[in-house]
Amino acid sequence: MDFQEKYKKLWSDWDIRVLILLSFSVQIDLIFLGRLRKTSASMWIRMLVWSSYLLADWVADFVLGQLSNAMDDSSSSNAIIAFWAPFLILHLGGPDTIPAYSIEDNELWARHLLSLGYELIIAFYVLLRSLPNTRLLTPTILIFFVAIIKYIERSSSLYKASAESFRRSIDSSARKLPSNISLTISNMEDLNAMNRAFGLYSTCKPFFIDATPHVEAYKETIELSKEIIAKEVLIVMRLELSFAYDELYIKAAINHSRVGYVL
Incomplete structure (x- = not known):
């Protein structure tokens, strides 16, 4: 029992940090494998890109929801947690190398853009919970600005490549x-x-x-x-x-x- 409680406590303390590192690692994979997919016909490359593409949005969405639960009004780490929120929206914007895996993904541009509102509400909620601690407020707002631009760029690129816009x-x-x-x-x-x-x-x-x-x-x-x-x-x-x-x-x-x- 003590053994199980020990690892439960360890996971409770480090779950968000591990998942954020996982999200960051998946983004790095997509940056390089997204370019390699253009010139490689390897089935293993396609499988790895496909799994990373699906995992990237799922992990970022999941961690963004977990951040609100991790906020503690008496904790001094709230500023750090709030600083992570815009980075997750930045991850949802995706790398320039692979905003879409298939042509069908381009048709979902409206749903992708609509999701931005839901994710911004959670991110701003996390930011407000971190106040009045303002140690990282300025860089957090700047990253928010960059993240929104990246997200809208992805939605716009999906729209541009959709069948209706392409035609x-x-x-x-x-x-x-x-x-x-x-x-x-x-x-x-x-x-x-x-x-x-x-x-x-x-x-x-x-x-x-x-x-x-x-x-x-x-x-x-x-x-x-x-x-x-x-x-x-x-x-x-x-x-x-x-x-x-x-x-x-x-x-x-x-x-x-x-x-x-x-x-």
């Missing part, structure tokens, strides 16, 4: 092949080649959501593919798939915008 982005001008694309691609590794590949990607975007491409742009793309050799076609396809991955699965649409640069 709206494919207007008549985006479907047309840009006039500055040369029909001869000599060196696919330079910046000009990337620009040409991005221009081709603009014409191929409708295929990713089963939309009908612009007829003229489609014909010009077919003519272009006849003019280049097979090796160059594969390089162009690699670049186009890379652009599609960045737009559908990471925060590229937000980070590489004017608002994203300011944030």
Whole structure:
């Protein structure tokens, strides 16, 4: 009995600290494995990324709820506990490398944004319980500001990659092949080649959501593919798939915008 009570007391004292470290470790895994997933077809990598992706939100949500129970009006550690709350919201914002694991995740942008209100209520409650201790009030508020920005960035990137928003982005001008694309691609590794590949990607975007491409742009793309050799076609396809991955699965649409640069 004493043995069980000893470990119950140990877990009671360290449970939140251990779970916060677990949440931090999962975020680090996603930062590196999220990039590796783009170039690796390993089943073990996909399994590890998938499990980390699911675990990240669950752990952060769970610990955020536990923080309110850990507050003690007579404890001197309340300021530290309140300081952890915005970091958990920052974790829920997720790393830039993997805001979504699958295309279906992008359709849940509204639910993800709505969850922000619930999580902010808990975090502000924890902060208010820590008052009048103001030792860490200023850095806590600053981290809150950063965490809210990261969370909204993730919700915005999910919305941008959703089928409805993706379809709206494919207007008549985006479907047309840009006039500055040369029909001869000599060196696919330079910046000009990337620009040409991005221009081709603009014409191929409708295929990713089963939309009908612009007829003229489609014909010009077919003519272009006849003019280049097979090796160059594969390089162009690699670049186009890379652009599609960045737009559908990471925060590229937000980070590489004017608002994203300011944030």
